[in-house]
Amino acid sequence: MEQTSRKEKFQRKRSHMKNKKRRRLATTVLIVSFFTLAILFWITYNSAQKQEATPPGQTANPGTSSSGGTSPTDSGNTPGTGTPEPNGSGSAGAGAGAGQDDPNLVQLTFVGDVIFADNVEATLKRNGYDYPYKHVQSYLERADLTIANLETPITERGTAQIKQYAYRSTPAALPAFKQAGIDLVNLANNHILDYGTTGLLDTFTHLDKNGIRWFGAGRNVAEAFKPVIIERKGMKIAFIGLSKVVPTTDWKAGKDTPGVADTYALTLPLQTIEKAKKEADLVVVVAHWGLERHDMPEAYQKDYARQYIDAGADLIIGGHPHVLQGFENYKGKWIAYSLGNFIFTMNEDPVTWETVILQASCSKDGGCELQAVPVLTKLANPEPMGEEAAAKLFKRLTDISFGAQINKEGIITTK
Numbered sequence: 001m002e003q004t005s006r007k008e009k010f011q012r013k014r015s016h017m018k019n020k021k022r023r024r025l026a027t028t029v030l031i032v033s034f035f036t037l038a039i040l041f042w043i044t045y046n047s048a049q050k051q052e053a054t055p056p057g058q059t060a061n062p063g064t065s066s067s068g069g070t071s072p073t074d075s076g077n078t079p080g081t082g083t084p085e086p087n088g089s090g091s092a093g094a095g096a097g098a099g100q101d102d103p104n105l106v107q108l109t110f111v112g113d114v115i116f117a118d119n120v121e122a123t124l125k126r127n128g129y130d131y132p133y134k135h136v137q138s139y140l141e142r143a144d145l146t147i148a149n150l151e152t153p154i155t156e157r158g159t160a161q162i163k164q165y166a167y168r169s170t171p172a173a174l175p176a177f178k179q180a181g182i183d184l185v186n187l188a189n190n191h192i193l194d195y196g197t198t199g200l201l202d203t204f205t206h207l208d209k210n211g212i213r214w215f216g217a218g219r220n221v222a223e224a225f226k227p228v229i230i231e232r233k234g235m236k237i238a239f240i241g242l243s244k245v246v247p248t249t250d251w252k253a254g255k256d257t258p259g260v261a262d263t264y265a266l267t268l269p270l271q272t273i274e275k276a277k278k279e280a281d282l283v284v285v286v287a288h289w290g291l292e293r294h295d296m297p298e299a300y301q302k303d304y305a306r307q308y309i310d311a312g313a314d315l316i317i318g319g320h321p322h323v324l325q326g327f328e329n330y331k332g333k334w335i336a337y338s339l340g341n342f343i344f345t346m347n348e349d350p351v352t353w354e355t356v357i358l359q360a361s362c363s364k365d366g367g368c369e370l371q372a373v374p375v376l377t378k379l380a381n382p383e384p385m386g387e388e389a390a391a392k393l394f395k396r397l398t399d400i401s402f403g404a405q406i407n408k409e410g411i412i413t414t415k
Contacts, residue, residue: 105362105363106144106363107142107360107362108237108360109139109140109147110339110358111148112338113149113320113322113340113342115344115345117168117345118345121170123379123381124173124380127380130180132381133180133181136375136382139359140180140357141180141181143181143359144233147183148182148184149339149342150203150214151190152168152169153168153191153199153200153203154169154170154173154202154206155202155203156170156171157202158196158198159195165191167194168194171206174206174209178211182212184212184213184215184228186214186286187200187216187241187260189243189320190247192260203217214228215227215239216242216288217241217259221268224259225240225253225269227239227276229279229280235282235362235364236281236282238276238280238283240261240285240313241287241288242262243261243262243287244262244287244288244300252264263304269308270308273308277311277313281365282364285308285313286318287304287319288318289301289318290318290338291321292320292323293349294325297325297326305330306330309331309333309335314367316333317336317339317358318338319339319340321340322352323351323354324338324351324356324397326400326404327401327406328402333368334368339356340355340356341353342377343382353377354377355375358372358373359373371410371411372410374389374390374410390408403415
């Protein structure tokens with residue numbers, strides 16, 4: 001009996017040990033399976049994020065830059081999207097960019113609003129002043145001329161104007177800006193006098209030192225409205241900047257006072273365009289107009305654009321809304337109502353993160369073909385979108401355009 005009892009105890013103990021081992025093995029398998037699934041989920045999630053190019057929300061809070069400007073602050077950078085390798089025609093395929101090597105076509109490239117202040121400035125100080133151009137420089141430097149809307153004075157002096165957002169940007173940002181391929185900037189906007197006439201005059205000086213041409217503002221009304229005319233490939237191109245958005249009337253250039261070329265009244269703008277058309281083969285008007293964060297143009301934008309074209313303008317490029325607006329072709333001439341932001345502070349509204357690098361291939365008779373390179377601005381680090389995000393953007397742009405459509409390669413045509 002005693003021997004049997006010992007045998008039973010031994011068998012029970014052995015069985016217990018086997019069960020314990022099985023439980024340990026099962027636990028190990030469960031843990032390994034859990035971590036394997038977690039890793040697979042993480043990889044899948046990040047892949048989807050890259051394909052859809054959807055940055056996380058940003059929160060706008062008032063802040064002050066080290067150089068004096070105030071604007072919404074940003075909680076940090078956002079993840080990028082897949083970056084297609086640039087080719088000679090823009091985002092993909094043949095189109096406006098294909099005219100780059102054609103001796104009879106001039107390629108103009110346009111980008112949206114640019115500042116180097118506030119959290120943009122902080123980002124550039126951390127990452128270098130060439131940081132904004134890491135993914136897009138090839139698009140900027142390949143054009144015959146590249147044009148931006150500089151929505152900040154370049155100065156370390158002056159007194160901030162009493163307004164919600166007053167920007168000023170360091171001259172240290174300009175060498176990289178020029179090196180990236182920027183040739184001209186429009187100054188007719190509602191921020192160029194944020195630090196008074198001192199800031200404006202300093203801007204002229206710093207741009208001149210860096211070999212960047214400017215238009216749309218001046219030391220007096222004659223200079224503000226004077227077109228910049230540049231010759232490329234035997235073609236003369238005139239650039240005129242006009243603003244329908246100024247904080248106060250003293251921002252308008254006067255007979256003997258510095259300021260911007262305004263377009264509240266149309267007489268002088270139309271006369272300027274008519275005169276420029278007699279002196280140049282191609283007339284480009286860069287207009288600062290519309291309502292912020294509205295993706296549809298105001299009625300007056302459409303009216304003004306038509307009058308500019310009737311006066312002799314061949315291409316109209318708009319800005320100020322900080323979002324993309326649509327395209328329209330009027331009498332064979334293209335209107336881009338707003339290009340949105342390019343290098344700017346970020347806020348919580350994803351629509352302000354979308355922009356395009358607009359390529360215009362233009363002939364001596366004033367005709368232009370357009371192609372858009374879709375870009376996610378992020379914070380001071382614009383990057384071409386992946387295919388899925390680009391397709392969604394082109395669909396939306398087609399929906400808000402007037403008789404125009406954008407195909408999957410970004411080529412803009414009439415319907």
